[in-house]
Amino acid sequence: MKIAPLSGFPEWLPDGRIVEQKILDTLRATFELHGFSGIETRAAEPLDQLLRKGETSKEVYLLNRLQGGDAQDAELGLHFDLTVPLARYVLENKGRLDFPFKRYQIQKVWRGERPQDGRFREFVQADVDVVGADTLAFHHEIELPLVMVDALSKLPVPRVVVRASNRKVAQGFYEAIGIEDVAETLRIVDKLDKVGPAAIAEMLADGVGANQQQAELALALADISGADASVADQIRGLGYSSELLEEGLEELVGLIEGANELIPGSVVADLRIARGLDYYTGSVYESTMIGHEDLGSVCSGGRYDSLVSDGKKAYPGVGLSIGVSRIISRLINQGIVTPSRKVPTCVLVAVNDEGERRHGEKTAMELRKRGISADVSPNSAKFGKQIRYADRRGIPYVWFATEEGEQVKDIRSGEQVSADPTLWEPPAEDLYPELIEN
Amino acid sequence: MKIAPLSGFPEWLPDGRIVEQKILDTLRATFELHGFSGIETRAAEPLDQLLRKGETSKEVYLLNRLQGGDAQDAELGLHFDLTVPLARYVLENKGRLDFPFKRYQIQKVWRGERPQDGRFREFVQADVDVVGADTLAFHHEIELPLVMVDALSKLPVPRVVVRASNRKVAQGFYEAIGIEDVAETLRIVDKLDKVGPAAIAEMLADGVGANQQQAELALALADISGADASVADQIRGLGYSSELLEEGLEELVGLIEGANELIPGSVVADLRIARGLDYYTGSVYESTMIGHEDLGSVCSGGRYDSLVSDGKKAYPGVGLSIGVSRIISRLINQGIVTPSRKVPTCVLVAVNDEGERRHGEKTAMELRKRGISADVSPNSAKFGKQIRYADRRGIPYVWFATEEGEQVKDIRSGEQVSADPTLWEPPAEDLYPELIEN
Numbered sequence: 001m002k003i004a005p006l007s008g009f010p011e012w013l014p015d016g017r018i019v020e021q022k023i024l025d026t027l028r029a030t031f032e033l034h035g036f037s038g039i040e041t042r043a044a045e046p047l048d049q050l051l052r053k054g055e056t057s058k059e060v061y062l063l064n065r066l067q068g069g070d071a072q073d074a075e076l077g078l079h080f081d082l083t084v085p086l087a088r089y090v091l092e093n094k095g096r097l098d099f100p101f102k103r104y105q106i107q108k109v110w111r112g113e114r115p116q117d118g119r120f121r122e123f124v125q126a127d128v129d130v131v132g133a134d135t136l137a138f139h140h141e142i143e144l145p146l147v148m149v150d151a152l153s154k155l156p157v158p159r160v161v162v163r164a165s166n167r168k169v170a171q172g173f174y175e176a177i178g179i180e181d182v183a184e185t186l187r188i189v190d191k192l193d194k195v196g197p198a199a200i201a202e203m204l205a206d207g208v209g210a211n212q213q214q215a216e217l218a219l220a221l222a223d224i225s226g227a228d229a230s231v232a233d234q235i236r237g238l239g240y241s242s243e244l245l246e247e248g249l250e251e252l253v254g255l256i257e258g259a260n261e262l263i264p265g266s267v268v269a270d271l272r273i274a275r276g277l278d279y280y281t282g283s284v285y286e287s288t289m290i291g292h293e294d295l296g297s298v299c300s301g302g303r304y305d306s307l308v309s310d311g312k313k314a315y316p317g318v319g320l321s322i323g324v325s326r327i328i329s330r331l332i333n334q335g336i337v338t339p340s341r342k343v344p345t346c347v348l349v350a351v352n353d354e355g356e357r358r359h360g361e362k363t364a365m366e367l368r369k370r371g372i373s374a375d376v377s378p379n380s381a382k383f384g385k386q387i388r389y390a391d392r393r394g395i396p397y398v399w400f401a402t403e404e405g406e407q408v409k410d411i412r413s414g415e416q417v418s419a420d421p422t423l424w425e426p427p428a429e430d431l432y433p434e435l436i437e438n
Numbered sequence: 439m440k441i442a443p444l445s446g447f448p449e450w451l452p453d454g455r456i457v458e459q460k461i462l463d464t465l466r467a468t469f470e471l472h473g474f475s476g477i478e479t480r481a482a483e484p485l486d487q488l489l490r491k492g493e494t495s496k497e498v499y500l501l502n503r504l505q506g507g508d509a510q511d512a513e514l515g516l517h518f519d520l521t522v523p524l525a526r527y528v529l530e531n532k533g534r535l536d537f538p539f540k541r542y543q544i545q546k547v548w549r550g551e552r553p554q555d556g557r558f559r560e561f562v563q564a565d566v567d568v569v570g571a572d573t574l575a576f577h578h579e580i581e582l583p584l585v586m587v588d589a590l591s592k593l594p595v596p597r598v599v600v601r602a603s604n605r606k607v608a609q610g611f612y613e614a615i616g617i618e619d620v621a622e623t624l625r626i627v628d629k630l631d632k633v634g635p636a637a638i639a640e641m642l643a644d645g646v647g648a649n650q651q652q653a654e655l656a657l658a659l660a661d662i663s664g665a666d667a668s669v670a671d672q673i674r675g676l677g678y679s680s681e682l683l684e685e686g687l688e689e690l691v692g693l694i695e696g697a698n699e700l701i702p703g704s705v706v707a708d709l710r711i712a713r714g715l716d717y718y719t720g721s722v723y724e725s726t727m728i729g730h731e732d733l734g735s736v737c738s739g740g741r742y743d744s745l746v747s748d749g750k751k752a753y754p755g756v757g758l759s760i761g762v763s764r765i766i767s768r769l770i771n772q773g774i775v776t777p778s779r780k781v782p783t784c785v786l787v788a789v790n791d792e793g794e795r796r797h798g799e800k801t802a803m804e805l806r807k808r809g810i811s812a813d814v815s816p817n818s819a820k821f822g823k824q825i826r827y828a829d830r831r832g833i834p835y836v837w838f839a840t841e842e843g844e845q846v847k848d849i850r851s852g853e854q855v856s857a858d859p860t861l862w863e864p865p866a867e868d869l870y871p872e873l874i875e876n
Contacts, residue, residue: 006514011479013535014541032782035781035812035813037452037782038456038459039455040458041449047504060503061501061502061503063501063550064499065499065550076444089449091441092442096451098830110481112504112505122481122482137816139792343473343475343540344474354577357577358696373472375472375540378538378578379575
């Protein structure tokens, strides 16, 4: 049997999985505190739905039944995000869902990246979206990034700041300064961090026919950022105006002021953001983990006027997605977070000899009844060996049936006391593995 | 956009997902109480590993990168169970795992069944296994089915009884009565319920050259069942004996007596079980949910002497797998279990007018800080409409900022009282959606 890790398909040892599970539980609990319903969608979608946006076609994993022969089904592929499945789910169940529909979804997604790219081909995303029927109020554009800030602030990770822009501001501004091809302009400005302002000016000239002044204005817009209404003043200070631009500025200021009033320091305006602006129609969000900027945006999203439409009704939405595996991979691989033990077990019940195993099992059952994870020693070796068994796994307590009665030993301190399995309780911090930030 | 459910890929509405999530949480919590570590393995495995057992080849979904062209990777398929991935994971990480390695795994698996068969093609399995290095004590064959009985007893499902047999008993007995082709005999006896004893006798004559007496003895063995040591006496009473048979009987009685001493009524011996005996080497388990026998076995497994081997060392194991989706699908589709509400939300904070929305959001934040799920009304319609919004979702409480101060209304009883968002608590049973058995 040939054994090798598959590049791009991350897996964790049991201690790493404890870290991952705790993080997923925290995300889930926070999303539910905010009133979002959890759903799971099937891993497979019809290929034509996966390819609706065209440019992602390169990333899809196709499914074929090995023995399907000519009887293959309609072409299916694995979902590469959780937005396409949400759109399909909303349309399929529109008569049975209550709108605005607030849902979270934490699932694996797959992308058929080229193996040499070193990217994840299987990873977990955590999405929150709210989807309206026909209309969706602006205040959800303040609500949704704050759900993510709240969730991320509860994780053992460095602080995350959401950076926001607005499609109406960008489009309104570019049109006001006389640039017509907004989409191409956004694609070019998106490369600013990579190639620098001089190259961008050239590319704007070549790509959208921008003159020197237009290029300078586009670059000046991209330089604007801030955490309050002065951002709008800076943009207006560039000297251009339009109805769309004003509408966008009102939204952008509304977002920044509203968000920071509820959670100070949560959201800053950053007009450099261009990614996603070809798709989103209002607010757009990226976010950076302080000290881990090289990870790129760990949480992104925006407002779309029509997630999906059935021809009669459009379903506008706003949502964000956390790239969970990218964060967890960093935490585990750099040892930033480790669990307090490698197993869920709180108590190892020692076994004097095999004839007393049944007694030990009953002791473990009593502990479990009261929510204390307990395991019975797999062998009746010398107690020293059984204690080492616990120690190697980080199990804090070993339980003994001695001639003086039942006793429990904290193997970290060596303290051993008499105990009744129907009454004894560990300190709360020993009940479950906890995460330790190193 | 063409929308249709995909046959074999079950999905739930948000209320069904609450049922599923609660059941998955209960399984996980129980497995951890017993000291099992959770792991997740990647969805894809190399095809040659998936096909090691040959007979499952028809069920595999192959993966191909849509734009991979000639640069396809080694052939990959989606896992169709969680045992093949466990074997690979153990071998890949053998130097980093502690043995005996107790792991649980709750994940989706995929089978490329023919669409017309009406079977699930994507479904959730919940597995527990313990894997030893070189050796694994017999007592784990008592431990593992009891973990599942404990887990299933905590679910809102009818009682589940584990039925057990033992490979050594079957093989020892068939060999003692002079039947040589044990594997084929097991395959034939497995059809007993479907075709009846007369047809089985004929098939045994044709398939393994059994004479009338041998066929009658094989059928007599299959008729034996019971919950105590008398099962061994019945088998011995058929008049045959061998070392292997006696070893098997000792194990079978040890399992039945040990399991029922710890959890009365948990395990019965049933010598009719033939499935899996070609693969398992000791105890083998099936289980039936009382009143839902048509579902087939909802939890199966057994002992294998070598889950996997690296040539130098073999890794024996014992484990069971619950077909979670089959159970959940029954619970949801027959309405056996429903959640007490359709959303996680406990409190809807009403909004008088949009100018007061920020105040409502702060109220919700206070509630969430203390673990109370709260949502703010998406609009500032008349209060009657906002109450209907809560009622439609089953949200029990609506919070108002009135001229007399903050008040909270239980919309089921109509009772409305003054309340402080930093202090008020709902009764424990209203905090989360609960499952109601209908």
